[in-house]
Amino acid sequence: MIIAVIDGMGGGIGGQIVNYLRQELPSYFEIYGLGTNSAATSVMLKNHANKGATGENAIVVSVKKANAIIGPLSIIIPNGMMGEVTDKxxxxxxxADAFKILxxxxxxxFELVGLENKPLMLLIKDAIDLLKKEFNIK
Structure with missing residues (x-):
């Protein structure tokens, strides 16, 4: 199973997601750290993503292979992350056919209504719990 984690800017969110995925999932899961820039990719690789790639084409190609995609809401907003997220x-x-967790x-x-205001760590935990439930991971 391939989980694509997408992030940009400094890669702090993606790095934390990869770190928690590594702690919670069996080692045979492949985690792709896909950065909109090289700094974000580097942070995800330092947190033990199996593979890392940077930029528009790398993301477009890699998400096709993923079973799940995790990242901040901005990854589906053209020009998100201060313009780092392209339309493509x-x-x-x-x-992508992958299960998406945003x-x-x-x-x-942008303001999302009806959502609980939770700290990032709890959002990541909820995302991983949802991933485990969707794919029957114990």
Whole structure:
């Protein structure tokens, strides 16, 4: 099973997601750290992603192989992350057959209503619990 973690900017969110996935999932799960920039990819690789790739084409190609995609909400918003998310990246994530788990971390000018305001660590824990439930992982 391949889990694609997508992040940009400094890679802090993606790095934490990869770290928690490594702690919670069996070692045979492949984790791809897909960064909109090299700094984000580097942070995810330092947190033990199996593979890392950077940029638009890498994300467009890699999400096709993924069984699950995890990242902040911005990965499906063209021009999200201060312009790091391209139209093609956002469309590739949305069009991928993978199960998508988006953390409700809103970019500027966006507000999501009806959601609990939780710390990032709890959002990541909820995301991993949802992934385990979706794929029957004990």
């Amino acid at each position: 990246m956002a469309a590739a994530v949305c069009d 953390l409700p971390i809103s970019p500027e000018n």
